[in-house]
Amino acid sequence: MTAGRVDPAAGDWRGPRRPYDLVKEFIVALVVVSLLTVVLALLFSSPNEKGVTLEQWARKAPNDFIATTVSELAGTSTSAGYGPPYNHSSTGQQIGPLHLQKWAGVRIPVDPARAFVIDPLRTMTGDAAVQAAVRRYEAAPSAQQDQWAGAYADALSKAPGGDPAQVAAGDYGPVPAMATGLLGLAQSGALDSQLVNAGTGFYQADYTKPLLFLADGGYLADLAQAQHLSGNQWGMMNETGNFPGQPWLWLYTFWYQVRPFSTSTNADALVWGLMMLLSLALVLVPFIPGVRSIPRLLPLYRLVWRSYYREHGAPRR
Amino acid sequence: MSIEALVDLTGPGRYLDWRFIQISGANFAVIVLMLVVFVLALFLPFPGGRGAGKR
Numbered sequence A: 001m002t003a004g005r006v007d008p009a010a011g012d013w014r015g016p017r018r019p020y021d022l023v024k025e026f027i028v029a030l031v032v033v034s035l036l037t038v039v040l041a042l043l044f045s046s047p048n049e050k051g052v053t054l055e056q057w058a059r060k061a062p063n064d065f066i067a068t069t070v071s072e073l074a075g076t077s078t079s080a081g082y083g084p085p086y087n088h089s090s091t092g093q094q095i096g097p098l099h100l101q102k103w104a105g106v107r108i109p110v111d112p113a114r115a116f117v118i119d120p121l122r123t124m125t126g127d128a129a130v131q132a133a134v135r136r137y138e139a140a141p142s143a144q145q146d147q148w149a150g151a152y153a154d155a156l157s158k159a160p161g162g163d164p165a166q167v168a169a170g171d172y173g174p175v176p177a178m179a180t181g182l183l184g185l186a187q188s189g190a191l192d193s194q195l196v197n198a199g200t201g202f203y204q205a206d207y208t209k210p211l212l213f214l215a216d217g218g219y220l221a222d223l224a225q226a227q228h229l230s231g232n233q234w235g236m237m238n239e240t241g242n243f244p245g246q247p248w249l250w251l252y253t254f255w256y257q258v259r260p261f262s263t264s265t266n267a268d269a270l271v272w273g274l275m276m277l278l279s280l281a282l283v284l285v286p287f288i289p290g291v292r293s294i295p296r297l298l299p300l301y302r303l304v305w306r307s308y309y310r311e312h313g314a315p316r317r
Numbered sequence B: 001m002s003i004e005a006l007v008d009l010t011g012p013g014r015y016l017d018w019r020f021i022q023i024s025g026a027n028f029a030v031i032v033l034m035l036v037v038f039v040l041a042l043f044l045p046f047p048g049g050r051g052a053g054k055r
Helices: A022-044 A054-060 A062-074 A100-104 A112-122 A128-139 A142-158 A175-187 A190-195 A208-216 A219-226 A247-257 A267-283 A291-297 A300-304 A306-312 B025-043
Strands: B015-018 B021-024
Touching: A054 A062, A054 A175, A054 A190, A054 A208, A054 A219, A062 A112, A062 A142, A062 A175, A062 A208, A112 A128, A112 A175, A112 A190, A112 A208, A128 A175, A142 A175, A175 A190, A190 A208, A208 A219, A247 A267, A247 B025, A300 A306, A300 B025, B015 B025, B021 B025
Parallel strands: none
Antiparallel strands: B015 B021
16 A cells, blocks of 8 residues: 555545334344245255265175275274374374364274274174184284284285185285174174263264274275265265265365365365465454455446435545 | 155266366366356346345
């Protein structure tokens, strides 16, 4: 701004004033929006996709279930390498030197091999073969456990369709028996309730473990992909079926589609940081010279108050 | 008892693709409707607003 010239956007209003009933406007808007909500709900209803269960996963994609179980034992699953808040296996998301995920700390400790595989298998007390497999696995040194699980994971990835029945012969120890045992447990529906945290009281609502286990597999990701809900499909904006989703999240999900965010392993932290900066800029619009003058320079207000400006002419600059 | 919706929006979603941009038909319709409402708000006269400024 040049010296001596006053920005009109920063000044006080000196023109005429008129009364305005804000309460009346609020009530009219409330009634209209409430009526619209009821009518639209009657017309279109709402999305009601049934929850995905471990039983469903184990029945519909048993090979994926087996491969994911083995990856939990091998420590190569997404949750095994996630870092905070579940474990210390990585530092997680960061913005430059700001280790946001690490600073948040391990608040929900989850050992995937134990929580998703070994502990549930221990409850199958009626199955002697599974119990013997678990005992053999736990008695072995850690390096031996990793070797068994790693070798079986490799063999599964090379088998046609990941079919355990077509895996090449090898030394996999008790891992195949454990994976098959967990598959049976999941197909019976028992694993769904076992992984829900019973420590949350009578009404159990902590689905952290089943969700982590489900997300480690390919089945849930395939379902999400088919419904256009994945991160690289602008999924944040979308809803299942033909229902409208969250179009107001377009800018947040936009960044995930373009470089460098689309190829960064820190995309979540970077996009969050960028959106915080942009949100701060939006809050500070009244204080940013030039930007705060856009409403005055784009005179939409003259269209809204056209009858006033027809009578009083153009505003004084 | 559940009431069936008059318009069924379940089933495979329809999506518009243009380069890296993907948008569902439903979201596109909502955005167009919001723009229509914005333009209507600009051009429709205020009910009873003619004499209001003269009070």
